[in-house]
Amino acid sequence: MWLLKRTGFYLLVGAIVLIAVFPFYYAIVTSLKSGTELFQADPWPKAPSLDNYRNVLAEGAFMLNLLNSLVVSGAVVALSLFLGVTAAYALARVRFRGRSALLFAILSVSMFPQVAVLAGLFELVRMFGLYNSLFALIFSYMIFTLPFTVWVLTAFVRDLPVEVEEAAILDGATPWIIITRIFLPLMWPALATTGLLAFIGAWNEFLFALTFTSNDARRTVPVAIALLSGNSQFEIPWGNIMAASVIVTVPLVVLVLIFQRKIVSGLTAGGVKG
Amino acid sequence: MRQRVRSAWLFLAPMLLVLAAAAGWPLARTVYFSFTDASLSDLDARQWVGIANYVSVLRMPSGKVIYDGLLLDPVWWGAVWNTVRFAVVSVTCETILGMVVALVLNAEFPGRGIVRAAILIPWAIPTIVSAKMWQWMLNDQFGIINVVLINLGLIDTKIAWTASADTAMAAVLIVDIWKTTPFMALLILAALQMLPREIIEVARLDGANPWQIFWRVTLPLIRPAVMVAVIFRALDALRIFDLIYVLTPNNAHTKSMSVFARENLFEFDKFAYGSAASTLLFLVLALLTILTIRVGRISLEGGR
Numbered sequence: 001m002w003l004l005k006r007t008g009f010y011l012l013v014g015a016i017v018l019i020a021v022f023p024f025y026y027a028i029v030t031s032l033k034s035g036t037e038l039f040q041a042d043p044w045p046k047a048p049s050l051d052n053y054r055n056v057l058a059e060g061a062f063m064l065n066l067l068n069s070l071v072v073s074g075a076v077v078a079l080s081l082f083l084g085v086t087a088a089y090a091l092a093r094v095r096f097r098g099r100s101a102l103l104f105a106i107l108s109v110s111m112f113p114q115v116a117v118l119a120g121l122f123e124l125v126r127m128f129g130l131y132n133s134l135f136a137l138i139f140s141y142m143i144f145t146l147p148f149t150v151w152v153l154t155a156f157v158r159d160l161p162v163e164v165e166e167a168a169i170l171d172g173a174t175p176w177i178i179i180t181r182i183f184l185p186l187m188w189p190a191l192a193t194t195g196l197l198a199f200i201g202a203w204n205e206f207l208f209a210l211t212f213t214s215n216d217a218r219r220t221v222p223v224a225i226a227l228l229s230g231n232s233q234f235e236i237p238w239g240n241i242m243a244a245s246v247i248v249t250v251p252l253v254v255l256v257l258i259f260q261r262k263i264v265s266g267l268t269a270g271g272v273k274g
Numbered sequence: 275m276r277q278r279v280r281s282a283w284l285f286l287a288p289m290l291l292v293l294a295a296a297a298g299w300p301l302a303r304t305v306y307f308s309f310t311d312a313s314l315s316d317l318d319a320r321q322w323v324g325i326a327n328y329v330s331v332l333r334m335p336s337g338k339v340i341y342d343g344l345l346l347d348p349v350w351w352g353a354v355w356n357t358v359r360f361a362v363v364s365v366t367c368e369t370i371l372g373m374v375v376a377l378v379l380n381a382e383f384p385g386r387g388i389v390r391a392a393i394l395i396p397w398a399i400p401t402i403v404s405a406k407m408w409q410w411m412l413n414d415q416f417g418i419i420n421v422v423l424i425n426l427g428l429i430d431t432k433i434a435w436t437a438s439a440d441t442a443m444a445a446v447l448i449v450d451i452w453k454t455t456p457f458m459a460l461l462i463l464a465a466l467q468m469l470p471r472e473i474i475e476v477a478r479l480d481g482a483n484p485w486q487i488f489w490r491v492t493l494p495l496i497r498p499a500v501m502v503a504v505i506f507r508a509l510d511a512l513r514i515f516d517l518i519y520v521l522t523p524n525n526a527h528t529k530s531m532s533v534f535a536r537e538n539l540f541e542f543d544k545f546a547y548g549s550a551a552s553t554l555l556f557l558v559l560a561l562l563t564i565l566t567i568r569v570g571r572i573s574l575e576g577g578r
Contacts, residue, residue, distance in 0.1 A: 253398045
């Protein structure tokens with residue numbers, strides 16, 4: 001009976017791991033197949049080749065798309081952390097009227113359906129001449145990175161001991177000094193977590209990137225992959241698509257596996273989906 | 275103290291300004307556009323048309339009366355039905371499967387770390403990439419899923435999973451459940467690990483079997499955390515766009531409210547009509563949010 005239970009348990013564990021990992025494994029396998037082999041559903045490549053990777057990196061603007069994604073995600077992380085830290089200090093440490101209402105308003109922004117702001121953002125982006133530029137993306141991504149950054153950082157600052165800050169106030173430190181000299185060094189764990197989640201969110205975003213850019217050179221990777229097409233309408237370059245997919249996913253998977261614990265704690269603190 | 279409050283507002287101002295410019299103002303403009311006849315080619319040449327985008331009544335000279343507008347558009351209601359169906363089924367499945375995975379990960383066994391790392395992979399993969407990966411696996415001609423099912427003798431002919439009317443929604447659900455169950459599992463696992471071990475020990479000493487312990491002790495204790503996760507997921511599922519847009523393009527059987535709105539805004543040159551759809555989607559989600567926060571009494575002070 002005990003043995004039966006153990007076996008059942010490990011079968012379940014095996015099934016979970018297989019289902020979780022297989023699709024990505026199969027994408028890697030497909031990306032290494034070329035020619036007619038692509039169209040045989042073997043679970044491993046018989047003659048592995050890097051042709052698909054060569055094609056993707058040589059053809060079109062994929063390298064540029066990668067660079068765009070990196071620039072946008074990096075800028076989004078920097079900006080939302082800067083705005084988040086200053087706001088979190090005020091929200092966590094200073095009692096003022098309307099603080100709960102403000103926190104509620106910020107949280108409710110993260111529940112926005114992004115389509116609801118799409119029309120208004122489009123007008124704004126065109127008005128400022130930002131259409132088809134990376135600035136439009138950096139600006140619009142604040143909608144989903146800023147609320148949870150502020151939320152998580154506020155919760156973190158609130159848990160820091162008050163005594164350090166009081167000592168600094170007695171010494172005549174200004175709020176700016178308190179933030180940069182006292183809180184910032186203590187906040188690295190929370191900054192790493194929220195920064196990583198903001199990076200992943202920006203790296204994966206599709207709707208705004210699809211709507212606010214119009215040519216190959218300005219697209220980010222998700223849009224480039226979604227629109228990757230072959231020479232004719234009927235010939236979908238599956239090998240290239242899988243190679244591109246693996247290229248953009250591997251760094252993410254590595255990051256996530258390295259920072260596992262941080263990400264899990266960040267997710268549970270913010271209750272956000274990446 | 276007053277000085278402190280003033281500097282607090284100073285520190286808050288940049289963040290609030292950015293949020294107002296990126297979220298508040300555009301939302302207000304979307305609502306405004308929904309009461310006009312703006313078109314994508316010329317946003318400025320617009321006129322106020324009242325609620326005509328939502329519902330309009332046209333009396334023809336012949337005496338015939340034509341009703342029109344979003345609220346009478348069968349395509350819109352189809353999108354509403356698709357979205358609701360998707361949200362209910364996906365969130366239910368993700369909660370149940372997430373609970374199973376969380377209970378497994380909460381047990382002590384060798385290799386637990388590897389399993390936890392493995393289930394993070396679907397979560398880490400960008401939605402567009404998962405959509406493409408599964409589109410390939412579900413491909414009617416060359417997809418591995420059809421090949422395996424035929425070899426096992428479960429189906430006779432290959433199924434066009436993402437294209438055919440009967441299976442397109444199932445395909446979307448499979449991919450979403452695969453991708454999002456890890457998120458649910460991690461949130462539930464965090465709640466499980468906060469439980470004091472003694473409570474479960476006591477129940478076991480009292481002679482309760484594992485089944486009873488789960489239903490009578492564990493589940494009631496983690497219910498608040500699970501509810502928060504379910505609400506977040508439900509709100510997320512109701513605004514689904516990218517997975518459906520990429521996995522099952524132009525399919526009336528999976529078209530969600532978000533896809534409907536974007537289609538009208540930027541592809542059909544019905545900017546005002548699309549704005550009206552966006553506004554309705556926002557209203558539905560706002561109402562749901564307020565309702566759940568009221569009912570669930572989620573603490574805004576982060577549990578303090």
